[in-house]
Amino acid sequence: MREVFAETVQDVMADDPRVAVVIAEISRDAFRPSPRVVNVGIREQLMVGVGSGPALTGMRPVVHSYAPFLVERPFEQIKLDFGHQGVGGVLVSIGGSYDDPVWGRTHQAPGDVALLDTLPGWRVQVPGHPDEVEPLVRAALAADDLRYLRLSLRQNKVAFPVVEGFTAVRRGSGGVVVAVGPVLDRVLEATADLDVTVLYATTIRPFDGAGLRAAVAASRPDVLLVEPYLEGTSAHLVSEALSDIPHRLRSLGVRRDAELRAYGTPEDHDAAHDLDALGIAAAARRLFTHPVAA
Amino acid sequence: MTVGEKLGFADIPALFQRMTGDEKHEWAAASTLHVLWVLYDRVLDVSPERVDDPDRDRFLLSKGHGPMAYYAVLAAKGFIEPSTLDEWTSWGSPLGQHPDRVLVPGVEISSGSLGHGLPIAVGQAVGLRVQGRSARVVVLVGDAELDEGSNHEAIALAGRLGLSNLTVVVVDNESGTHGWPGGVAARFAVEGWATSTVDGRDQEALYEAFTADHAGRPLVVVARVVGS
Numbered sequence: 001m002r003e004v005f006a007e008t009v010q011d012v013m014a015d016d017p018r019v020a021v022v023i024a025e026i027s028r029d030a031f032r033p034s035p036r037v038v039n040v041g042i043r044e045q046l047m048v049g050v051g052s053g054p055a056l057t058g059m060r061p062v063v064h065s066y067a068p069f070l071v072e073r074p075f076e077q078i079k080l081d082f083g084h085q086g087v088g089g090v091l092v093s094i095g096g097s098y099d100d101p102v103w104g105r106t107h108q109a110p111g112d113v114a115l116l117d118t119l120p121g122w123r124v125q126v127p128g129h130p131d132e133v134e135p136l137v138r139a140a141l142a143a144d145d146l147r148y149l150r151l152s153l154r155q156n157k158v159a160f161p162v163v164e165g166f167t168a169v170r171r172g173s174g175g176v177v178v179a180v181g182p183v184l185d186r187v188l189e190a191t192a193d194l195d196v197t198v199l200y201a202t203t204i205r206p207f208d209g210a211g212l213r214a215a216v217a218a219s220r221p222d223v224l225l226v227e228p229y230l231e232g233t234s235a236h237l238v239s240e241a242l243s244d245i246p247h248r249l250r251s252l253g254v255r256r257d258a259e260l261r262a263y264g265t266p267e268d269h270d271a272a273h274d275l276d277a278l279g280i281a282a283a284a285r286r287l288f289t290h291p292v293a294a
Numbered sequence: 295m296t297v298g299e300k301l302g303f304a305d306i307p308a309l310f311q312r313m314t315g316d317e318k319h320e321w322a323a324a325s326t327l328h329v330l331w332v333l334y335d336r337v338l339d340v341s342p343e344r345v346d347d348p349d350r351d352r353f354l355l356s357k358g359h360g361p362m363a364y365y366a367v368l369a370a371k372g373f374i375e376p377s378t379l380d381e382w383t384s385w386g387s388p389l390g391q392h393p394d395r396v397l398v399p400g401v402e403i404s405s406g407s408l409g410h411g412l413p414i415a416v417g418q419a420v421g422l423r424v425q426g427r428s429a430r431v432v433v434l435v436g437d438a439e440l441d442e443g444s445n446h447e448a449i450a451l452a453g454r455l456g457l458s459n460l461t462v463v464v465v466d467n468e469s470g471t472h473g474w475p476g477g478v479a480a481r482f483a484v485e486g487w488a489t490s491t492v493d494g495r496d497q498e499a500l501y502e503a504f505t506a507d508h509a510g511r512p513l514v515v516v517a518r519v520v521g522s
Contacts, residue, residue: 020421035424038455046413046447053417056402057425058348061417076407077444081414084404086396 001151002094004133006030009062012141018060019141022051026065044069048077055087067093067109083119090140096152097229097254098269110230110254122146124205126181131159132202154182165208166199175222175288176215180204183226190280194288209241221247224287230254250287301370303331309366312379324363325467325519332500334367342372345399352418354403354433356411358392365389373400409442416448419460432461438470452512453485460512467519482514494519
């Protein structure tokens with residue numbers, strides 16, 4: 001995904017003089033030298049602040065780093081130097097929630113999307129396949145708004161056409177699963193023997209509440225939300241979308257109740273968070289095969 | 295007095311009074327006043343008619359607190375109507391204790407949280423340079439604001455990029471708790487900046503400093519304003 005992102009940005013830059021890139025050492029070899037590619041060194045607060053400058057002069061900045069250094073460390077810069085100034089920008093992270101767990105907590109940012117949820121106006125996109133990255137990047141560069149693209153080493157086997165709202169990957173009558181980005185394959189495996197609708201999202205903000213309502217209306221108001229970042233990050237939007245419908249919601253994601261002091265592989269971490277196919281299947285069975293009495 | 299009507303430095307006390315109600319000398323104690331006046335009166339290529347002109351100079355008030363001098367100068371130069379000052383900080387007024395670029399014509403950044411203006415200014419200087427625009431970016435910071443590490447990140451990068459279209463004016467009233475041994479300018483000089491330290495109430499000296507040649511390097515003007 002990172003390579004597709006960098007190549008797409010540079011391809012667009014060749015024709016669009018508005019595009020500028022600001023990085024802080026991470027991915028420096030992915031970008032060819034250009035006056036419009038600024039590597040600020042290991043200075044992440046500066047990276048985000050400098051990123052807003054081109055936007056204030058009419059350009060379209062891309063700011064990129066590892067997720068914790070892009071979103072968590074300079075969070076006030078994101079809040080004040082972009083949205084509060086009334087200008088847009090494209091933030092692109094790599095690393096996901098735990099793409100490379102041998103580095104431990106420092107390189108994990110499962111809370112990034114939840115953090116951005118505290119700010120208005122951010123469009124948040126979580127591709128699940130490298131082929132979904134290029135259209136997302138091209139659209140982001142052509143726009144003027146606030147965008148966060150969350151890239152990962154985790155990916156699904158097949159790509160889906162990039163659309164605004166949810167894509168129904170499967171339809172069933174026993175409830176609805178929402179799978180965000182790279183958890184889709186695990187969700188499909190976990191629910192293979194269940195008669196449920198599976199919705200897939202690359203764009204998770206804005207949240208496709210209408211799409212969820214329609215899916216629930218054609219199935220059952222039982223929703224399993226599976227996100228590759230902090231558990232329940234989108235739960236408030238599911239509740240809002242279904243506020244006038246009696247419904248049940250179960251959220252899966254990176255657990256909130258403990259910091260896992262463990263290394264290993266991403267798959268080890270999936271298992272620890274019940275985000276592997278086994279864990280998702282167990283949650284799905286509990287929710288969908290034990291419906292409340294009518 | 296209406297928007298667009300230009301006033302002189304002698305009108306500043308009356309404009310200040312509209313915000314502070316102060317009959318005495320609060321305007322004269324404002325540490326940023328002379329710097330702002332020299333910039334808007336003689337240095338910056340800006341005007342109320344050109345607030346969206348891509349080639350206008352940019353002035354960024356990073357030290358956003360205590361903005362009365364800023365608002366008074368903007369009113370004197372016709373960016374805002376002087377009567378706007380009367381209702382400042384009230385609900386519905388565009389003028390707060392921190393300026394908001396979305397609300398006030400001519401205000402280039404919304405500021406108040408320290409350590410944001412200089413990094414943004416570096417980005418603007420880069421943006422203008424790669425677009426081939428000759429406009430300059432001037433950002434005002436306080437000496438205590440330099441405590442924020444983001445400023446030091448910016449000072450290093452701007453020096454290395456040779457951003458000659460960037461000027462920092464540090465209003466130095468020695469308000470930092472731990473101070474800057476050797477003076478503020480030394481912190482910039484070591485990163486390759488052109489430096490100048492002047493009396494922040496000497497308008498002629500400020501003008502000379504702002505217009506001094508600094509080819510290939512960013513410029514810092516340390517405006518010393520100690521005592522009242």
